[in-house]
Amino acid sequence: MKSLDNFMNYLIGVALLFNVAAYFYFKPKKSGSDLVFRNPTQSEDVDKVVNKYLQLANEAKNVEKVRLDRAAFEATKKIISDREQAKLKAESDMVKSAKIPTRDQVAEMTKKYADNPNMRQPEESQSSGPIGDLDPGSMSAEEKAEYRRQYIENARAGGYVIELSENFEIIKATKIRKPSQQSDEVKSEEY
Numbered sequence: 506m507k508s509l510d511n512f513m514n515y516l517i518g519v520a521l522l523f524n525v526a527a528y529f530y531f532k533p534k535k536s537g538s539d540l541v542f543r544n545p546t547q548s549e550d551v552d553k554v555v556n557k558y559l560q561l562a563n564e565a566k567n568v569e570k571v572r573l574d575r576a577a578f579e580a581t582k583k584i585i586s587d588r589e590q591a592k593l594k595a596e597s598d599m600v601k602s603a604k605i606p607t608r609d610q611v612a613e614m615t616k617k618y619a620d621n622p623n624m625r626q627p628e629e630s631q632s633s634g635p636i637g638d639l640d641p642g643s644m645s646a647e648e649k650a651e652y653r654r655q656y657i658e659n660a661r662a663g664g665y666v667i668e669l670s671e672n673f674e675i676i677k678a679t680k681i682r683k684p685s686q687q688s689d690e691v692k693s694e695e696y
Contacts (some may be wrong), residue, residue, distance in 0.1 A: 641672055 606614070641649065653669055660667045661681070668677040 540660065542628070644652065656673065657667060660678070664681050666679045666681060667675050669675050
């Protein structure tokens with residue numbers, strides 16, 4: 506019996522060794538506390554396909570936007586040209602309805618009515634001087650100075666700076682520029 510006890514002890518020892526060896530052999534590489542649960546990730550191929558279709562959709566959207574912008578531009582251009590044509594037609598209709606005589610017609614009428622004493626000739630309608638019936642030779646120096654001052658003031662009120670000759674003819678006329686908010690200074694930078 507002693508041999509049977511030794512044999513049983515021996516079997517128990519081998520079984521124990523076998524269990525310990527199996528435990529270490531089949532043991533998981535990481536313990537439960539080190540295990541991190543991850544969501545399944547998409548592969549790079551799926552990402553590439555999705556990016557490709559997103560790029561194609563974006564390009565299609567841009568092409569459609571360009572097409573719509575061009576159509577809007579063409580429509581605006583057509584509307585503007587139609588308005589200009591309508592305006593020109595209205596002006597030509599107005600000119601036709603006004604029956605404005607041409608230069609040739611005016612010349613014919615002048616020849617036709619030349620012998621009529623009631624018709625004034627263009628040479629007769631103009632006065633001898635630039636200022637109408639005013640004769641600068643018959644004016645005193647004080648009257649000339651006052652007339653010159655008033656004439657220049659009236660021109661300035663009308664938006665012009667003028668210079669007059671002794672016969673009250675306009676030598677130089679300059680339109681008065683309205684002041685702006687911007688400075689007239691030119692700034693140059695040295696490099």
